[in-house]
Amino acid sequence: MHSIALLRILSFSALALTLATTTAHADEQPHEDRGPQWGLGLGVSSETSPYRGVDTETKALPMLSFENRYVRVMGPSLDLKLPSAGPVSLALRARYSDPGYKASDADELQGMDERKGGLWLGARADWRLPWAQLTAEWLGDANGRSDGQQLKLEASRRFKIGTVGLKPHLALVWQDRDYVDYYYGVRAAESRAGRAAYAGSSAVNTELGLQLNLPLAPGHSVFVDLSHTFLGSAIKDSPLVDRSGVSSVRAAYVYRF
Template sequence: MKHTLWALLAIGAAAQAQTAFSDHFVGEAGGMLVGAQPVVQGASGSVSALPYVFGNWGRFYARVDTLGVKTLPLAEGHLELAARVSTEGFKARKTDFASAGDRSAPVPVGLGTFQRTPVGGVFAYVFHDTTSGGQLLELTWAGRVALGGATLYPQLGLERRSAAYVQHLYGVSAAQASVGLPAYQAGASTVPVVSLHATVPLQGPWALQLQGRYRAWDSAVRNSPLVDRASQVTGYAALTYSWK
């Protein structure tokens, strides 16, 4: 889920003042179904049931797939300690390349910030992946648009994966190579991301959260012999309850 997942807006009521921290949970929580197109040849699309949390409790925050702690004030936000819940790994036996070996999901940890601006919110993260030893950098702008009773959150972003990060997921070592699967040394990848999140009020504090995300893979990922897709669409649907 990459990320990610992620990047709803704390623009508006869900965003706390820079120096104010509540003594209770403020935000939305519930359950969601997460879907993703496969990236590796022979793999099937996935649908998973996961908890959904977007909100703050004191200095602690959750943004769907990103968890962390707000530390020092920084401009119009805070410097944050952050961790990402990633689902980018795969089981080789569920693809066309059993010899490729399983690829465990990355475990990105690092620093981040959310900044409120007059033209929307900006999310920035610098992660180190403890699985591959690589890095993941993200920069995302998110807006807020009222449409009838719903609220839309369009998002534009860039994801930068280091060569080690991409190699762990989509590279092929000499030992993993086989007939029909040549060795491949991956380079660093920079990927544009377009997302749209919608919050649809239901009754009282209940709401439906919907998100779709599109990534256009660059040559570092597309050229891997494991990969048969130039882009990927992911998304989720969540039923949530709001606490204020």
Template sequence: MKIEVVLVAAFICVAVTGGGFAGEADESTVEPSKPERFIGGGAVISSKPYEGVDSKVYPVPMFGYEGERLYIRGIGGGYRIFRKGGWSLGPVVRPRFDGYRASDSRALAGMKDRDLTVYGGVALGWLTGRGLIGANWVTDLLGRHSGQELEVSYTARFPLAGFDLIPSVGLSYKSNRLVDYYYGVRASEARDWRPAYKGGAATNPFVRLVARRKLVGQWELLGTVQCEWFDREIMNSPIVDKAQSISFVGGVLYSF
């Protein structure tokens, strides 16, 4: 339960992030505007790819800070060491909440728990007149699996019917150690109905849409949907029964 709640906070930060840098794309200059702070509450529906583990709904807090260089998005954040001419570069830290407990479903009985971890790395962004092109590389800081992840994405922003729509598309490359840890089945965990499986590196495409709408004063509505499609290296795992992961977030924010 606690893991899923923290996952929601991190996912909501992605939505707040979209509003932060996408807003900058509308400026005639790439110099940042004044810092933005968000606080609020809402709910999330998040799916898990593991067999027998259903989607769940949780009430959650929403919070974030977007400054000229420092940004804090819930329980993750970063710092832009370099920022000039639309380019930015700096370190990032964020959690990863994949994983499960063997007690989560009968299909996972006999498996060892797979734990959350913390990633650290570097993020590169290029803000153009048509949107933001981003890339970030992170590695496991806690030694859970010692794997890495590389994500590249394109994000734009446009108004429609009173909403700010912020769509993103991208690819997420996950190293073989990461995939094997979260989706593999060790020899000691194999059963007659669950063969051993060693996962290899995977590349997952994803899409994300953030929608924001002003209400009154500093209040606004926020909604986010994200879908990530799994590479065969993940889908072929005997403990995975879904081809994609889908998450929904909705809530109300107060900015100050």
């Protein structure tokens, strides 16, 4: 299997199993008291790309996860759990992410050098409050390809209507100048008619989403995730981008044991 295709499979696995885990087990005892947990599933996703000429991609993907009291493995993410600070759960995080492109992905990208993904390292904190869960995640480029950094602040709230779980969420994602310039900038040697040179600056994206979870039987569940990201102005202004936002729809069946 092509390495990029494999990484996309792992990326969707991480999201799908994270959603299923946090929703399906919201009312159970803490994970440390349940012992090791495995997850298997199958999902389908459809996502738009911010880049000009790159079509919406729809794919079906398998999923796998593992978690115990020390580590959490979700697709391309590996968390090393740290001692909690009161109501705040802490972890060190390593994640592979590939938001880049190849010139062959679209005619509009011809003449652009490839923008590669890589390993990101950082930390995550989750603060569970009576009225919401707050999450903060910081990641930095460990490969030095972009030398970029990202900071994500998210608020979410879980509800139930009968057996159906609902979780709306709102997040702000700050990406620094190096990140935006690498993935959305145009170097002087890459410019041409209709594609001027462009130096990116830091941007803040706004994410809105809704997760739905339907338990089928003990350990079995189906989830749907709908999300839309409003792109920051420094990204929208790039000559490589022709959208003000990107959307995604994901659905999956998950069995946890």
